[in-house]
Amino acid sequence: MPPFIPPLADPSKTVSSLASERNLVSFPVESLTQFLHGENLEPQRRLRTLIEQHPVFSNADKPFLSRERMYVRSLEKAAKLVELRKTFKWSDEEMLIAMHMVGDSTPQFLHEALFIPTLKTQLSDEQQKIWLPRAQNYEIFGCYAQTELAHGSNLRKLETTATFIPETDEFEVDTPTLSSIKWWPGALAQTSNFCAIYCRLILHGKDYGVHPFLLQIRAHETHAPMPGIELGNLGNKIGFNTIDNGFMRVSKVRIPRQQMMMRNSSVTREGQYVPAKNAKMNYSTMVAIRANIVKNAGFALGQALTVAIRYSMVRVQGGDRIPSQKGEELKIIDHGMQRYRLTTSLALSYAMLMTGRVMTELHRRNLENVIQGEVELMAEVHATSSGLKALTSDLSTAQMEDARRACGGHGFAWCGGIVDILTTTLQDVTVE
Structure with a gap:
């Protein structure tokens, strides 16, 4: 607490007021807690005790932090969470509970709650063997790039394209217009080096609608944007300033055909389209x-x-x-x-x-x-x-x-x- 804020004149009065109100409860509080959070509360309490032992998770000074410092603090929290996860071998569920307890969203939340689930539901079994372990071990750090400057909810009108190049067995990813720039993705501006990007699939001049692809956006060694990738930060927001929401312009960037996420829909080496049972599975x-x-x-x-x-x-x-x-x-x-x-x-x-x-x-x-x-x-x-x-x-x-x-x-x-x-x-x- 900053030194210029004086203590309460009589803090015991506040404590006694709350205590007297709590004594009026007509039901067992523990039963309600179990109803809301599950009967076995021990793992959650253990996580909470562990988190409270580390000063980096304190939010006491948050009202006095700049946006830049909020972001840096969120990275410090994310790094400590990863360290604790490896030390105590937390499950995916325990990790999500711990991230919720921290109180602030970190860029890691976008990786854990959006990027990895996208890999699990959109990559084929063969693709998952390549990419999922790398994401789970934080060798790659990803975000979810769907919304564009001009379109968000109306997915059918997204403009980013992925055009198949049969001569090289590649896709060429492009944001051809100002309105097609990817806009708002969290953890895009500064944190991620990969993204799940949603593009219009173009095969032999025909548009097959929006599909997910895996795109590297920053170099592993330097974290600099990859050639053809322009990235930026959207700046201050009403809230959620611990997250680096950003924009991305992609200029005819080539990726291997195998980086189309092919669990539901796929494209063969010959450029033939294999549709999903239900197009909504891509979403x-x-x-x-x-x-x-x-x-x-x-x-x-x-x-x-x-x-x-x-x-x-x-x-x-x-x-x-x-x-x-x-x-x-x-x-x-x-x-x-x-x-x-x-x-x-x-x-x-x-x-x-x-x-x-x-x-x-x-x-x-x-x-x-x-x-x-x-x-x-x-x-x-x-x-x-x-x-x-x-x-x-x-x-x-x-x-x-x-x-x-x-x-x-x-x-x-x-x-x-x-x-x-x-x-x-x-x-x-x-x-x-």
Whole structure:
């Protein structure tokens, strides 16, 4: 804490206020915790204890950091997470839990949650043997390059092309127009050296639609952009400034034919197209992102409400003229409107948590099917995740803003916590 911020005059009063409120709980808190996070809490508590031992994971000074320093700190956190994973042999699930506990997204999240799942669902078995171990060992570090300057949601209108060159058995990747520049991918501007890039497949002059490819964008030895690759940082954003969102212009860059991701669709050496059973299988990663947004909506709202409700239990304001108060001011949680605003939002967060749980399970089943080449659930998952993503992200951020306002002037301060949670989550309304 900066030295110019004085301590509370009587911190014990704050502690006792929270303790008295917690003593009013009418249900076993541990049971609710298990309901939300799983019956076996020991692994999560073990991870939390381990993370709390390392100062690099502290966010105490975050309100005072520049964007550049936030990014560097996120890399330091990512490096420590990788070190801990190797030391303690964490599973993929434990790694994701640890990244969530850190509190800030790091570029590593894009690698773990977007790039690697894309390799698992889009590369053929033979391709996975080559690329997946390298990604899992961080020999290559990747991002997900789909959105362009002019198009995001309307995937059929993406303009980046991958044209087959039969003479050399290569694809030529190109962003032929200003509007086709890849725009917004996280971990693109400075961190990644590979990307999963979505391009229009051009064979013998015919357009076969958008397909995923693997493109090296930086040199292993120097981390400089590869020839024909122009990269840049999009700069300050409302939030999410620990991530280096960027842009990429690709000028007729050649890649081997085998770097088309060929689990679902493929191109033979002769340039013949082998279609997927369902074209939407190429977009399974985007469905995964939407499912994760649904899951996160309830958790993020819950974090903001934790701040707002605790604040409301220790902040006093008004009510001192009520005879029963004997000149003492009321806790603001005891004002009817404050309690109504926060408890209805709390109920909504639980509803979204349960919705996210169902959506996650539906996505998990679909992912298993996609890996096996089955598409029966794809349409349902695509429609459900799209609708719920739009609904839950809007509801979650709207109620976060209401919770922030319910904290009065202190809700306007970054160090209060809600502002950071809100501005970070705001991207979910428009992303993907």
